[in-house]
Amino acid sequence: MSTTVTVVGTEALVETLFSGVAVGAKYALVALGFVIVFKATRVLNFAHASFVLLGGFITWQLAAEWGVNFYLALPLAMVGGALIGAVLQTALLQRLLGEKPFSIIMITIGVLYVFDNLTSAIWGPEDRDLPDPWGSRTIDLGSVNLAVADLWTIGVTSAAVGAFFLFFRYSSLGLGMRATADDQEAALATGIDARRVHLAAWATAGALGTLAGAMLSSGAGSVGPSLGAVAFVAFPAMIVGGLESPVGAVVGGLLIGLIQQLTALLQPEYAAWLGSGFDRVAPFAVMVIILLVRPYGLFGEPEVRRI
Amino acid sequence: MSTMTLSHASRRRGRPYRNMTLSHAADLRTVRGPWRITFAFALAAVFVALPLRISDATLGTLVLCGAFAIGAIGLNLLIGLTGQVSLGHAAFVAIGAYCTSYLGDGRGWPFLAYFVTAIVLGLVAGAVIGPFALRLRGNYLAIVTIGLVFVAEHVLRNWESLTRPVRGTAPTRDAAVAIGPLDFGAGLDLGSAVYTREQSMFWLTWALVALAAVVAHNLTRSRVGRAMQAVRDRDLAAEVIGVEPGRTKIGAFAVASAMGAAAGVIYALGLGAIDYQELSGIHGLFMSITFVAIIILGGLGTVQGSILGALLVIYGQRFIANEGAAMPILGIPVERDWMSTGELNGVLFGGLIIVFLLLEPRGLAALWARVRTWFQGWPFSY
Numbered sequence: 001m002s003t004t005v006t007v008v009g010t011e012a013l014v015e016t017l018f019s020g021v022a023v024g025a026k027y028a029l030v031a032l033g034f035v036i037v038f039k040a041t042r043v044l045n046f047a048h049a050s051f052v053l054l055g056g057f058i059t060w061q062l063a064a065e066w067g068v069n070f071y072l073a074l075p076l077a078m079v080g081g082a083l084i085g086a087v088l089q090t091a092l093l094q095r096l097l098g099e100k101p102f103s104i105i106m107i108t109i110g111v112l113y114v115f116d117n118l119t120s121a122i123w124g125p126e127d128r129d130l131p132d133p134w135g136s137r138t139i140d141l142g143s144v145n146l147a148v149a150d151l152w153t154i155g156v157t158s159a160a161v162g163a164f165f166l167f168f169r170y171s172s173l174g175l176g177m178r179a180t181a182d183d184q185e186a187a188l189a190t191g192i193d194a195r196r197v198h199l200a201a202w203a204t205a206g207a208l209g210t211l212a213g214a215m216l217s218s219g220a221g222s223v224g225p226s227l228g229a230v231a232f233v234a235f236p237a238m239i240v241g242g243l244e245s246p247v248g249a250v251v252g253g254l255l256i257g258l259i260q261q262l263t264a265l266l267q268p269e270y271a272a273w274l275g276s277g278f279d280r281v282a283p284f285a286v287m288v289i290i291l292l293v294r295p296y297g298l299f300g301e302p303e304v305r306r307i
Numbered sequence: 308m309s310t311m312t313l314s315h316a317s318r319r320r321g322r323p324y325r326n327m328t329l330s331h332a333a334d335l336r337t338v339r340g341p342w343r344i345t346f347a348f349a350l351a352a353v354f355v356a357l358p359l360r361i362s363d364a365t366l367g368t369l370v371l372c373g374a375f376a377i378g379a380i381g382l383n384l385l386i387g388l389t390g391q392v393s394l395g396h397a398a399f400v401a402i403g404a405y406c407t408s409y410l411g412d413g414r415g416w417p418f419l420a421y422f423v424t425a426i427v428l429g430l431v432a433g434a435v436i437g438p439f440a441l442r443l444r445g446n447y448l449a450i451v452t453i454g455l456v457f458v459a460e461h462v463l464r465n466w467e468s469l470t471r472p473v474r475g476t477a478p479t480r481d482a483a484v485a486i487g488p489l490d491f492g493a494g495l496d497l498g499s500a501v502y503t504r505e506q507s508m509f510w511l512t513w514a515l516v517a518l519a520a521v522v523a524h525n526l527t528r529s530r531v532g533r534a535m536q537a538v539r540d541r542d543l544a545a546e547v548i549g550v551e552p553g554r555t556k557i558g559a560f561a562v563a564s565a566m567g568a569a570a571g572v573i574y575a576l577g578l579g580a581i582d583y584q585e586l587s588g589i590h591g592l593f594m595s596i597t598f599v600a601i602i603i604l605g606g607l608g609t610v611q612g613s614i615l616g617a618l619l620v621i622y623g624q625r626f627i628a629n630e631g632a633a634m635p636i637l638g639i640p641v642e643r644d645w646m647s648t649g650e651l652n653g654v655l656f657g658g659l660i661i662v663f664l665l666l667e668p669r670g671l672a673a674l675w676a677r678v679r680t681w682f683q684g685w686p687f688s689y
Contacts, residue, residue, distance in 0.1 A: 044446045095665070101445055102392055103664050106603055109596055110664070113657025117650040229589050235450050243446060275465030284454035288439075291451060295442050 011143045016265045017258065022150035024257020025157035029212035030234035031241065031249035032161065033205040038243050039181045040201035043093060044101065046108040049231035050115035051209025052216065055081050056130070056223040057123050059214040064131050071133075074214055078207040085206025086199050094198065112228075120225045127224035130217045149219025160211055161250055164204070168246065173200050181244070233280075236287035242300020251298065256283045335528055354513055358506035366505040367577065368625040373512035374573035376617035377519045379601040380610060381566025384523055386599065387608030388532060389559035390539030391440050392448055395455030396598045397591035399429050399564040401463065403571020404479070404581045409469050411482030418484045418492075422572050429568025430561045437557030456591035463583035476582045479575040484511065492576075512573050516614060519566055523610045526562070535559055536608075597621075600656065604663050606672025615671040620656070627652050 030052060037045045058080045062073035088111065096104055134149040168174040173196070179187040180197045188194055216230055217223040237256040241248025264279035271278075296302050328334045338344060358366055382396050406425035410416040416424075436455065440448055463469070469477070484492030484507075491507040526532050534555045537545035542552040575581050584590055597620060605616025628648050646654075667673060 038446075044449070092661070102386075102449075103603075103668060105392075105446070105449060106599065107661055107664050109600075110657040110660035113653045113660070115657075117653030117657070121646040121650045121654075226589075232453065232589065232592065235453060239447060239450050275461060277461065277464060281454075281457050281461040284457050288451060288454060291443060291447065292439075295444075295447065 012265060014144050015146070016261050018144075018146055019150060020258035020261035021254060022147070022153050022257070023261055024237075024254035025154050026212055026215050026230070026253075027234045027237040027257050028250045028253025029157055029160065029208055029215065030231050031238040031253045032164065032246055033208040033212065034231075034234070034238045035241070035243065035246050035249040036164075036177075036201050036208070037205045039246070040177055041089075041093070041097075041198050042101070043096075043104050043108065044243075045205065046105060047088065047111040047115060048205060048209055049228035050112050050119070051081055051085065051206050052213040052231050053116060053119055053225070053228035054084060055210025055213030056217045056227045057119055057213075058210065060128060060130050060217070060223045061123075064128070070131060074211070077214060078210045081206040081208075081210030081213075082203040083206070085202040085204075085209075088206075089199055089202035093202070094195065116225070116228060125225055127222040127226075130214070130221070130223050132214075132218040134219055136220055147219055153215045153218070156211070156215065160208065164208075164246070173197070177201060233283060236283040239287050240290050240297055242297030244301050245297070245299035248297055248299030256286065259283065259286055337524075354510070354517075358502070358509045363503055363505040364629075366509045368622060370505070370508050370512045370573065370577040371625065372617050372621045373509075373516045374570045374577055375598070375601060375621045376516045376570075376614045377573060378567050378570030379598055379605065379613035379617050380516075380519045380523045381563040381570070382598050383602045383605075383608060383610070383613045384526065384535070384566075385559045385563035387602055387606075387612075388527065388539060389535040389556060391556055391559060392445065393452045393560075393563070394449050394592065394595045394599065395436075395452035396563070396567050397586055397594035398455040398459040399432060399567030400571035400574060400594065401459050401583070401586040401591070402428050402432055402564075403568035403573075404575035404586055405463070405469055405477065405571075406568070407479045407482050407572045407575040408477035408581060412477070412479050415481075415483065418482075418486060421482070422569070425568040425572050426565045429565040429571075432568075433561035433564025434557055436564070437560035438553075440556045440560060441553050453592060453595075456587050456595060459586070459591060460583065460588035463587055476580060478580045480579045482576060484508070484576060508577065512577070515569070515573065519569070520610045520614065523566075523613075527610070531555075531558070597656075600660050602670075603668075604659060604670055606670030609670075609672040611675070612670050612672035615675075619671065620659075624652050624656070627655070 030048065033051065034045060034048050037043055037048070055077060059073055059077040062068045062076055063070045068076065092107065092111070093104070096107060132149065134147075134152055137148045138145040139148060139151070168177065176187065176192040176197050177200060179190070179192055180194055184194060187197075212230075213227055217227060234253070234256075237252040238249055239252070240255060241250070241252030260279050260282055263282040267274055267278050267282075268276070290298065294300075357369075378396060378400055382393065385391050385393055403425040406421050406428060410421040410424060411418070436452075439451055443451055482492070484490070489495060489507075491511045492504060494504045495502040495507040495510070526535075534545065534550040537548070537550050538552045538555045545555075546552055571586075586594065601616035601620050602613055603616070604619055605614070606612025663670060669676075
């Protein structure tokens, strides 16, 4: 490590680690939304990308167009996102329980197309700034510059993830979610309403997706039609952690974020032969390597197959 | 009076029902009955006559439909028959497209040379990717194959000698498309009649679609095809009865990728220039999704479904893109009001996937099969 530090510089490394955690926090938010829905309903929800996209636009609509205070607009938008998730579950996905996983994936892809194109029809194709109070300001700690928006992202994400885990661990609905994920029939037999659990999972995912969208477009980011594309980069984060594991989603998100930022810093210096922009594929490379060693991710449950 | 009255034809053939097969050879026969022969001849007549009747622009769209049909036939072998989900098909299409540009347009290779090279490269790439399917299943496999389109984007963005003259884009206009004396690229010249490039390309493309369909159909009804279906339905049980799931999965990936590469060649020739951003990365993922949607709308596991689906999806999208601005489609005044043709295309595409999966999960092929069974069961149709 000492050679690395002498060439790249300690400040650059610290800044990169910091921004890696910030990027990772955003991935973790997106991946957590995926995982909650998958754990509760066994639906691999591609439409989560639309939650992220819609979330960014709803926050923008509230904060920029209607002049709502940003700190108020964010929770309002999350409520909106939760509603969209709940409506999607009741109107469409509830009918598809027990279908083949592949059909359900394709249904959510259909929803993704409808939502994405309606979003760009309503708001137009151009990028715009989210009027967040953080802008591109930085805090100087000696020679290290940290972006304010990144600090807030890490803080808000920690709060959201902490709140989710408290809810998941201590509330009765959270207990119901865990029970349903564990064994749906046994949960039904003890009187847990599976529909309510599924609804809660989709609503939570909608709210988390909205938060992720707002965080992604804050600071140096912007709200635009390509916002949802980040969700596809969050796939590796979710898969690395394991599809069934909320802890895995957070760890995977941070891991992928750190690896991506470190690759962006170090790879042009040490492994230039990998080509420019390698940090964009690094998450997928890491994903493949981890999956070949552990086919169900770091925290996933190995599938027990009946012979 | 006997309880079962045989019809005249049935009695002559010595079996109680016209579709009953009595031998293995009869079960495997390609030519099934006079109606199917008539239908085949009708299709052949349409194939020959259609380019003489319709405009070159429409023919260009149909060439693109053909390219997607070839790719979809391959992907259907993988997803519909073997049950291995892949969302990375566009990466293999890119292999074919860049072979056309680099070898055909850049190096001046003859058509058959770069076409075969593309197929072989696709086969090899599929065989390299295939082993991942041995370790990963279902959802995990779907997401790992998404990685393919992003890796392809990275490779194409950095491989500068491959992507001339502007970084990433590549022309295919000058690639030779001649088989022996038949020059499809410049337009067929049969002495008495001269045809345009679009007309000639239509004949070439749809002849290749027919070839791919025959290959896929023969695979389906042979030992290989039965092995694929056994692996799809339950790979452990397949292994017990002597099918090697590993070899079958890798083989399916290889064949699907080879057909994807073949589709890429036609796609590149049809468009005249290719852009890596359309074939890989996020748009590559959308292209892969289009392929999957084609086989779902057409019918999983059927050859004719892949072709019907390609016609529906690609022709529909092109039609809206070209004509949508001039006329209201489904009563929606596109462009004039708030929705562009691209956005309308996206919404309709997504809506079609949802509606088909909810109402007719077995696709257009099942609609067709239902009509056929009705007539076959007549007068006892229900």
